[in-house]
Amino acid sequence: MTQSVPRPVRWGILGTGGIAATFASDLKLVEGAVLAAVGSRTAEAATTFAARHGFARAHGSWADLAADDEVDVIYVATPHAFHQAAAAVCIAGGKHVLCEKPMTLDRPSSATLVEQARSRGLFLMEAMWMRCNPVIRRIAALVADGAIGEVTAVHADLGLQGPFPATHRLMDPALGGGALLDLGVYPINLAHLILGMPASVQAWAHLSPEGVDQNTGLLLGYPSGAVAALSCSLVAATGNAATITGTTGRIQLPPAFFMPRTFTLHRGGDTEVFDLDFPGKGFQFEAEEVQRCLAAGEVESPLMPQATTLEIMGLLDAIREQIGVRYQPPRSGQPNSGRTTR
Missing domain, CATH: 3.40.50.720 (NAD(P)-binding Rossmann-like Domain)
Structure with missing residues (x-):
């Protein structure tokens, strides 16, 4: 400590x-x-x-x-x-x-x-910062408490409207360019938060002439039988929304799911809207968590443990191997x- x-x-x-x-x-x-x-x-x-x-x-x-x-x-x-x-x-x-x-x-x-x-x-x-967002934390708690039964699927996408010039950092392999590291980390982190590490990873991407991924799709399979269908793009503005589906209900996150202020819980014929609005963009919550940890003498946060970072980095490595992206730092x-x- x-x-x-x-x-x-x-x-x-x-x-x-x-x-x-x-x-x-x-x-x-x-x-x-x-x-x-x-x-x-x-x-x-x-x-x-x-x-x-x-x-x-x-x-x-x-x-x-x-x-x-x-x-x-x-x-x-x-x-x-x-x-x-x-x-x-x-x-x-x-x-x-x-x-x-x-x-x-x-x-x-x-x-x-x-x-x-x-x-x-x-x-x-x-x-x-998404993992420190109070809406995401509330959703994770509801899922853990069985609010939607056993999770069967996570769907999430994040895309930006291109095109980006070849000189842009997103198109530069030397800067870790491409959709995966800038955008794909959000759908992947959401799926990991809800389902953990997958047992199966299937990935496909269209690469730019510079060698970065412009349009990437992921299908992750889990030992429980759940699946995650995720995508990220630098060529089109997708819905940028997410859905977590379970055996007894589902949770829908609105566009910009990675910085949500609301979400909707569907169970049977009932619909409940949760509104947890806050000032700013939401970066303050990760800063607050850092300060809480420092005050407690903790060297890592339970909201984003170092082991989780390493698991997801390993998953990103496996995805890049499948889609053929090589960074040139x-x-x-x-x-x-x-x-x-x-």
């Missing part, structure tokens, strides 16, 4: 792109959260972000942020291909880490980060072009 970190918790953000900005905005909704510092590959980017979002200090390198004695935990918000290097710098600097999803590009590199954090007694969690530790900034 790591030493507990009492409130207030001093946050650093590594990265200055869109997801970093959204997290910074929602962090202001978290009681006891201090916007302490920002780190980027240039002092200019860090200074601009810090001024815009109200952070006290700005650092022009990852190492300088990791060395900041006034920071307790760092949220890593770089592109996928730089998660491992960025998180490793933070861990080496003695900082707790909330690392954007997916943790890394593959299971072995994620396992390395887990071991590095454990060896130093530091907290590490993959930022799968850059040799250097930090991004070297503006289009990699997230």
Whole structure:
């Protein structure tokens, strides 16, 4: 158990792109959260972000942020291909880490980060914010309590309307591009939350000329007899909804199922709508969970355990093997072009 970190918790953000900005905005909704510092590959980017979002200090390198004695935990918000290097710098600097999803590009590199954090007694969690969402937590509790009987199927899809130019990070194998790591992780995480690890994995994808998956379908089979039919796409805006079906009912999540505020429970002829609205985008809930864990001296969260991260990373590896996607991460530790900034 790591030493507990009492409130207030001093946050650093590594990265200055869109997801970093959204997290910074929602962090202001978290009681006891201090916007302490920002780190980027240039002092200019860090200074601009810090001024815009109200952070006290700005650092022009990852190492300088990791060395900041006034920071307790760092949220890593770089592109996928730089998660491992960025998180490793933070861990080496003695900082707790909330690392954007997916943790890394593959299971072995994620396992390395887990071991590095454990060896130093530091907290590490993959930022799968969907699992911390109060609606998703309520759904998981209802399913566990048998509200829809035995689960027989999970259906979920997530797609964006393309096309994306070849220079976009989503089309770049060196940045972990493709639908799977950006979008597919949400349907996969929902299925894993409800059904656990599958016994059978069947995947198919249409690849872009750059070699990333543009349109991907998954059929997962489970020892219980349940199935999960999942898809992700960079070429079409799908319904972006999800359904969990059981022997006595079903739960429907609305579009943008990965950040829901409501859901509908169908049982027999009865329909019940649950409305759990909240301010912000929903990133505050993962920050609150990090702070709860730090206050309790816990090195991982039961909402997103490290073992779950490793299971899902292994599943993603198996899917990529079937669809023929090979990432080509850059040799250097930090991004070297503006289009990699997230």
